[in-house]
Amino acid sequence: MSGSIWVLAEHWRGQLSESTYELLALGREIADGLGVELQAVLLGHGAADLAKGLGKANSVLSVDHSSLCEPVPEACAAALVQLIKERRPRSVLVPLTNISMGVGTLVSTAVKVPAANFCRDVRVVDGGLQATCVLYGGKIEATVTMGAECSILGIWPGARAAENGRSDVVPPVEPVTVSLPEAPRVRFKRYIEPEAGDVDITQQDTLVAVGRGMQGQANLALAEELAEVLGGAVCGSRPVIDQGWLPLSRQVGKSGVSVKPKLYLAAGISGAPEHVEGMKNAALIIAVNTDPRAPIFNVAHYGILADALEVLPALTEAVRGKKG
Numbered sequence: 001m002s003g004s005i006w007v008l009a010e011h012w013r014g015q016l017s018e019s020t021y022e023l024l025a026l027g028r029e030i031a032d033g034l035g036v037e038l039q040a041v042l043l044g045h046g047a048a049d050l051a052k053g054l055g056k057a058n059s060v061l062s063v064d065h066s067s068l069c070e071p072v073p074e075a076c077a078a079a080l081v082q083l084i085k086e087r088r089p090r091s092v093l094v095p096l097t098n099i100s101m102g103v104g105t106l107v108s109t110a111v112k113v114p115a116a117n118f119c120r121d122v123r124v125v126d127g128g129l130q131a132t133c134v135l136y137g138g139k140i141e142a143t144v145t146m147g148a149e150c151s152i153l154g155i156w157p158g159a160r161a162a163e164n165g166r167s168d169v170v171p172p173v174e175p176v177t178v179s180l181p182e183a184p185r186v187r188f189k190r191y192i193e194p195e196a197g198d199v200d201i202t203q204q205d206t207l208v209a210v211g212r213g214m215q216g217q218a219n220l221a222l223a224e225e226l227a228e229v230l231g232g233a234v235c236g237s238r239p240v241i242d243q244g245w246l247p248l249s250r251q252v253g254k255s256g257v258s259v260k261p262k263l264y265l266a267a268g269i270s271g272a273p274e275h276v277e278g279m280k281n282a283a284l285i286i287a288v289n290t291d292p293r294a295p296i297f298n299v300a301h302y303g304i305l306a307d308a309l310e311v312l313p314a315l316t317e318a319v320r321g322k323k324g
């Protein structure tokens with residue numbers, strides 16, 4: 001439908017992603033603010049059933065093509081380009097995740113429409129769209145006003161609560177055909193699984209995060225003990241992973257994963273923008289650092305100015321005492 005807001009519905013291994021629901025919540029707000037319809041675009045192969053979960057949208061455009069069996073950005077972009085040229089939506093919201101990163105920019109250059117990337121928020125202001133974009137790993141925040149023409153908006157995870165994008169309503173689905181090359185230049189090769197038996201830190205409610213301030217690998221036992229009594233897991237900053245103290249699957253930040261636990265206890269972590277990018281959405285952040293000017297204190301809800309090697313065992317004892 002011309003002039004409507006579109007959300008690219010992202011899915012992986014038979015499930016819609018949390019980012020999809022976040023974008024549906026945001027898209028609903030924008031569409032209602034503009035008085036237009038919200039449509040979800042579902043690209044895949046044998047994935048049409050997933051449309052049932054997209055009821056927050058007024059309708060779903062469903063494309064089934066063998067080149068879309070894996071989420072390859074070039075193929076997804078080519079399909080979106082055809083749909084946009086035919087139907088001219090007002091704006092297309094694309095999740096900025098490992099799965100969909102890059103789709104928006106490819107589409108924007110192919111259709112020659114403006115794009116705002118790294119959006120933390122998008123609001124309707126005076127009948128137009130205003131995006132808040134986070135640049136340079138969070139050092140700069142830019143407010144971008146989009147014109148009335150079609151635009152592409154790349155949205156960071158966490159822009160809205162995923163719960164607000166879920167609905168029991170089954171939306172009407174329109175199957176749409178696109179022509180794509182059967183053998184695209186870029187092919188999905190394999191998904192690198194987390195190391196066997198390792199925990200998925202994105203799913204933990206409690207994380208004890210360690211940084212270079214922990215001084216050495218042997219001291220990580222202090223963090224493991226605390227994580228164990230709290231029922232959580234240990235993760236780390238990049239230098240900790242680079243030095244082999246923890247596996248890559250435990251790295252939080254720009255080149256690791258983004259986490260959103262209920263509690264994030266950062267021990268001996270300075271709070272560089274590349275790290276903060278991956279943990280700033282935690283519900284409660286507690287930082288332990290010996291440097292009062294450490295930037296981690298700017299994002300922490302509580303700060304402990306002390307030696308982490310003393311604080312962690314004391315916390316472990318205190319929690320044990322409470323439990324016991």
Ligand SMILES: Cc1cc2nc3c(=O)[nH]c(=O)nc-3n(C[C@H](O)[C@H](O)[C@H](O)COP(=O)(O)OP(=O)(O)OC[C@H]3O[C@@H](n4cnc5c(N)ncnc54)[C@H](O)[C@@H]3O)c2cc1C
Pocket residue numbers: 210211212213214236237238239240251252253254255256257267268269270271272273274275278288289290291294306307308309
């Ligand atoms: C492109 C790019 C991508 C990157 N991606 C990531 C990423 O994904 N994740 C990431 O974490 N980093 C990433 N980085 C690196 C990032 O810039 C920082 O270098 C890194 O986060 C610093 O890690 P740290 O805080 O553990 O170490 P440091 O910066 O060395 O900080 C150690 C902190 O420990 C404190 N300290 C020292 N001793 C103690 C003690 N006994 N008790 C308490 N506190 C103590 C110090 O005061 C200091 O604040 C990236 C960098 C680039 C350029």
